[in-house]
Amino acid sequence: MQRRSILLLGVMALMLGGMAPAQAASRTVWSGLVIANNVENPEPIPLELNPLEGTLKSLFGYNQFKVIGQSRKPLVSGSEDWLASSKYFSLHVDSKGSNSAGYVLTLKLFQEKNLLLETDAKLSKASPLVIKGPQVGDGQLLLVLVVQ
């Protein structure tokens, strides 16, 4: 009986101790290539950008935001890399590690094979990142990264 008590307590302690890593391992980073422009009948904003709708509209002055390329990457080790790409653009993301605040990322925006922009950022779990890219036609290319 005594042995059973110790076993039960051990299992409970392991379960409680495992809660923190499980929470950390369940994060996903959504990366999107977004074209913002003004049209008469704008399409509804994509679900991933819904929380940012007000900020995007007020910052850039456009009424439509269309995702032309995206990637949803679950981060387990914190050291992964992935690509979000459209027909002409690609965003390469290299995660260099993570801590309790977020992920250290290196982002590279390519227009076909030309490197347009490179940046290192610490992406927080509570704070999305928006990058203003080049003008495309009458609109604007935006890069958006959100930890979900």
Next chain:
Amino acid sequence: MKTFEEKWTAWIDGKLSGAELAEFEASLPDKAAAEAEKRDAQKLGTFLKEHLPCAAMGNEDFFNHQLRERIAGDEPAIRDRETTGTGRAWWPIGRLVWVGSTALAIFSVCTFFVMREKAPTDQSQYLTQILNARVDPAVSPNATISMFETQEDKVTVLWVEGLQSLPSEYAHK
């Protein structure tokens, strides 16, 4: 249908009679030898009865008492096996309370450490930070870079001006 051995034993004991006795004696290959063997067996039986009587138990009360004690000792174990998993309570209330409070204490300690680890020490840890940014000056010689955070929903913005404009076909998926 009796076997030969059964009939043989019955014959030696003198329990065969009538037609069965006649039939058995007719089946014996050497009746004289069989008769001699029968006599020997009967002599041996008589001898054993006379000289090896059943040993009388001198301590039968003590033996009886030992047996009863052994049976009484085994009964609870048998009852336990029969009732395990059906009627008996798993743990008494006292032990459940003890385990509950221990689990609560472990949970509190773990929660404290988890919360302490997750709590950022600095407000800036909540926000995404741009560590550095660069553009290829050969491709975009007039590009400028600035960064800021919006107040309302804590969006970090990397604002790049002066990148080369591209035709609308580049907006295709």
